[in-house]
Amino acid sequence: MKKSILISVLTIIVITVSSLLFNGCSVSKKVADKLGTQLWAENCARCHNAPAPGEFNNDNWEIVGMHMQVRANLTKTDVDKIIDFLKSANAQ
Amino acid sequence: MKTKLLILICIVTVSILHAQTNNPRSIGQNKFVVLGNAEATYTATKGESAFGDVNFKPIFLWKISDKLFAEAEIEIETGDGEADLGLEYANMCYMVNPYLILHAGRFLPKFGAYRGRMGEAFINRFAANPTGFGDGGIGAMNETGVGAEGGLPFGDIKINYDLYISNGPQLLTDPDNAGQFEYEAYTSNNKFSAVGGRIAILPFQNSSLEIGYSFQSKSKTGEVSTPYENVGVKMQALDINYFHNISGIKSTIRFIGELKHQKVDKATYKNAADEDFTFTDAPTSYYACATIRPSLADNKFLKNLELAGRYSFFNRPNDAPWGGSNVTQVEMALDYWLKWNCLAKFCYLKQKDNPSVFNAQFVFGF
Numbered sequence: 001m002k003k004s005i006l007i008s009v010l011t012i013i014v015i016t017v018s019s020l021l022f023n024g025c026s027v028s029k030k031v032a033d034k035l036g037t038q039l040w041a042e043n044c045a046r047c048h049n050a051p052a053p054g055e056f057n058n059d060n061w062e063i064v065g066m067h068m069q070v071r072a073n074l075t076k077t078d079v080d081k082i083i084d085f086l087k088s089a090n091a092q
Numbered sequence: 093m094k095t096k097l098l099i100l101i102c103i104v105t106v107s108i109l110h111a112q113t114n115n116p117r118s119i120g121q122n123k124f125v126v127l128g129n130a131e132a133t134y135t136a137t138k139g140e141s142a143f144g145d146v147n148f149k150p151i152f153l154w155k156i157s158d159k160l161f162a163e164a165e166i167e168i169e170t171g172d173g174e175a176d177l178g179l180e181y182a183n184m185c186y187m188v189n190p191y192l193i194l195h196a197g198r199f200l201p202k203f204g205a206y207r208g209r210m211g212e213a214f215i216n217r218f219a220a221n222p223t224g225f226g227d228g229g230i231g232a233m234n235e236t237g238v239g240a241e242g243g244l245p246f247g248d249i250k251i252n253y254d255l256y257i258s259n260g261p262q263l264l265t266d267p268d269n270a271g272q273f274e275y276e277a278y279t280s281n282n283k284f285s286a287v288g289g290r291i292a293i294l295p296f297q298n299s300s301l302e303i304g305y306s307f308q309s310k311s312k313t314g315e316v317s318t319p320y321e322n323v324g325v326k327m328q329a330l331d332i333n334y335f336h337n338i339s340g341i342k343s344t345i346r347f348i349g350e351l352k353h354q355k356v357d358k359a360t361y362k363n364a365a366d367e368d369f370t371f372t373d374a375p376t377s378y379y380a381c382a383t384i385r386p387s388l389a390d391n392k393f394l395k396n397l398e399l400a401g402r403y404s405f406f407n408r409p410n411d412a413p414w415g416g417s418n419v420t421q422v423e424m425a426l427d428y429w430l431k432w433n434c435l436a437k438f439c440y441l442k443q444k445d446n447p448s449v450f451n452a453q454f455v456f457g458f
């Protein structure tokens with residue numbers, strides 16, 4: 001058991017350090033160019049129906065974005081694009 | 093219990109009032125909202141029918157800063173004949189960078205994809221859990237500990253990861269439940285920890301397919317200073333989730349499946365007559381589900397309908413007091429979506445050696 005804990009802690013450290021060092025992953029141009037609209041449709045629908053843009057106010061979208069980052073392993077980059085798209089609907 | 097409920101109702105009311113006064117142009121960093129869902133179920137089986145299982149599950153979410161986030165869910169459930177209050181999770185998260193989150197507290201471990209995700213009432217197309225995936229089932233459910241998680245994009249694919257160290261499950265040794273586990277304990281029964289995690293790959297650039305592998309291991313699960321202290325458990329799960337819009341039939345189809353297995357070290361338990369007994373404790377459960385929804389249809393009524401079918405199986409240890417024959421269930425559901433997170437479910441469950449069950453469930457997300 002001590003060995004498994006050690007391996008897990010080391011794995012966490014390796015992921016932490018490497019992600020801090022590189023602070024970014026190499027994505028294809030097609031993925032990098034995705035708009036918030038597309039990411040919203042793709043990522044929300046992975047588990048549930050996508051909520052409509054007018055569902056929450058801007059503050060609440062930010063909170064929901066962080067919740068989904070935790071629950072669904074979304075990257076911050078994707079969350080930011082999705083939330084910007086959802087907020088833009090409130091501005092209209 | 094009444095006092096607890098009263099306090100909870102006060103907290104919820106104040107929280108909602110606070111959340112609703114949060115106007116869109118507010119400039120404070122600390123932001124808060126209450127979301128969640130309510131559920132009510134009607135069940136009819138041979139000779140009996142009743143409304144029951146009314147559940148209320150508020151989720152409290154705080155964005156403390158761009159890096160700090162806290163989430164908590166309280167569950168009030170009535171399925172056992174009284175209002176049962178529980179803390180589903182209270183999880184504090186630190187967003188280290190775009191691809192890494194460190195968290196601590198009570199959390200829903202990503203062991204498979206059903207518990208805490210596909211099994212949520214506004215996501216699950218059925219009123220009941222697949223056999224082996226609900227109460228009395230197997231696999232990690234709630235954990236208290238620390239963990240790291242995130243998503244790592246590479247090229248067109250994405251890898252999701254979760255790793256955690258937690259108190260882990262506690263072995264039950266009473267005659268009726270010997271060899272089963274308490275998966276939702278708030279405290280630990282010994283000084284040993286569990287290690288677990290999930291790694292998933294999303295091989296398509298549109299994230300339509302996710303395949304995950306989960307594990308959890310705890311070398312000592314029994315009460316300290318008892319003969320059961322050294323009984324260990326290893327759990328594994330495989331999950332798959334795929335959805336696709338087919339314009340030809342104006343529909344969205346979805347396939348979901350999950351397999352869970354756990355292996356418990358050999359132990360000798362006492363039955364009600366104080367006699368020794370032992371058994372091979374290695375239960376397995378799995379389910380496969382398919383849904384179709386004409387979500388691209390022009391007709392408003394039709395596009396909100398969804399048809400779902402599910403097969404589930406629970407292989408229980410033959411000689412365990414809680415085991416015996418395997419459980420097989422086939423369930424069909426016709427759902428009507430009132431909103432993206434509100435739906436009415438009408439389900440017919442057929443199970444081997446048990447009467448068929450009709451369930452109607454109404455779920456409102458808020």
